[in-house]
Amino acid sequence: MSLITASHFDAGDDFYEALIAAHHGLEPAQSHAFNARLILLLANHIGRQDVLLEALSAAARALPAPSTEALTPGSASPRGQA
């Protein structure tokens, strides 16, 4: 399994709103600490080292890693960035 880079959220806009709201009223240091806890919780949930390393690398490049799914002939074309 590789990092899922196509949208995978049940409700992406709802999550995004909840994420921003969770930081509401936090000082920058508190926000950083919150993010660190969140990353650790999510990383443990994912668990798989290959997927986590792909995510680290994707975040470092600020671009999604190439998805093997997307390259499979006959599969739906990758979703646009818009």
Add this chain to the structure above:
Amino acid sequence: MSEVDYQRVVYPYRRGPDQDAHARGQLACHPVAVVGAGPVGLTAAIDLALQGVPVVLLNDDGRLSVGSRALCFSKRTLEILDRLGCGQRLVDKGVSWNVGRVFFRDEQVYRFDLLAESGHQRPAFVNLQQYYVEGFLVERALELPLIDLRWHHRVTGLEQHGDGVTLSIDTPEGPYALRADHVVACDGSRSTLRRLIGQESHGRTFKDRFLIADVRMNAPFPAERWFWFDPPFHPGQSVLLHRQPDGVWRIDFQLGWDADPALEKQPARILPRVRTLMREASIAAGGDGQVPDIELVWASVYTFACMRMDSFRHGRLLFAGDAAHGVSPFGARGANSGIQDADNLAWKLAAVVQGRAPDALLDRYAREREMAADENILNSTRSTDFITPKSEVSRLFRDATLTLARDFDFARRLVNSGRLSVPTTAYGAVATDAPIHLEGRDDWLLRQMRPGRFTALIFDAPPSADRGQRASVGPEWGLGVLEGSPMPRGEPAPGLAQWTVPVLVHIDDALDPQGLVRTRYNAEPGLVVLLRPDQHVCARLHRPTAADIEAAMRRALGRDVVLEEVSACP
């Protein structure tokens, strides 16, 4: 019973026949010289002597370790020293412990048990001042006539030949030289022998200082390892508390890189730190915050590096312990890994010296223990990075992990206050011990092994009535797999050299009434597990013949490649 004061004892210098030979212009020759009578050199010398190899053991002075130093001796070390005949003394004198607690700021985040499973003879760790361990090993060495232990014999020079090493040695009576076919360098982190051949350890030095304070006090804490991250009594730093014998406690304070070592070693600086800690720790343990009378026994300010030599073998010169590698103290991987080096080397060197194995087996020592050193260095470096974060973001994730650890199991497993020493499995797992029943009494599996011998654990050999199914090992060696036999181990028939035959341990209902041996080895009937003399598993064979087992022994001895060069065992 009067007890030797191991902290003050000075062993005397003695003149030996090698010096008389030197005076006559002759060079004495020995099969093996071990340099350094610390825990590693003593272990190597005793193990070699028990396998029939004469050893000259050289030490530059007559003292044992100054200060408690290594302190935490692991279950694996106890098993090795059991094999050498002195594990029980460590357990009797030491403080056994299995439980650790981790605190973050002012609260406990979790507690762990390193040996939650029952059915083990030895605890996860015994805390014991290094000088006791060395003293007990010295007394064991002195029982063995094959060990020539020379105090105040300091190696000053070294010359390697194709077939041996000449050592120049200084003594209170002046210099002499001796020649050894092999030299084992166990002379510590500032190894003279390493310097004499122009080698260095490479790795990472940590910019941090730590204070060890050994204090005597009557404190009501249990025998546990307590570790604080960022406690209120020592903000921003870490603190580690260990109990030692004789009413002494080890406290390890992280000081930071800017601390002044000379200043921090002064009792006037140390005692207030300890009193503050004791007040907090007493409250944490449910006490009233009373501070007992405290006497400072020993203090040291140290830095450390994680590093190793590129190769542990240089011709006839073999490096072990701190001479070969260094780790941070978190995880107790220094002395314990050094003793495992000696454990790995001794049976191989004995086999080479006695012509039972090719010289290439010593390369395997180096390769195996280099892998182990890499694993120890990796673990101790990660612990150090967690304990002393080197950047803001590193501290952010460290503190996030500790915060989550209060509530979540996954985070507890990420908390790294030292990954405590366990033997590597990089070249085969160490045989797991288990309780057994033998000749009407309770005993332990690992105790059935014999010095320098391979051991075959034979699981549930079918009864002889079932000849077609029967494991065939045994009859070829004159041992027989006796029906319903309680005979748990065998010695070879007359005329067979015992080196060529493993000790046979038949695991059946009589020997293993609890079934723990079979569970721990995941054994099916007919399985044979072959253990090397250092108790590492080197083969798992299903219903093997004696020839299969002999082939596995040959591989472990490095004889599979160069069999024709090796003469048959005498």
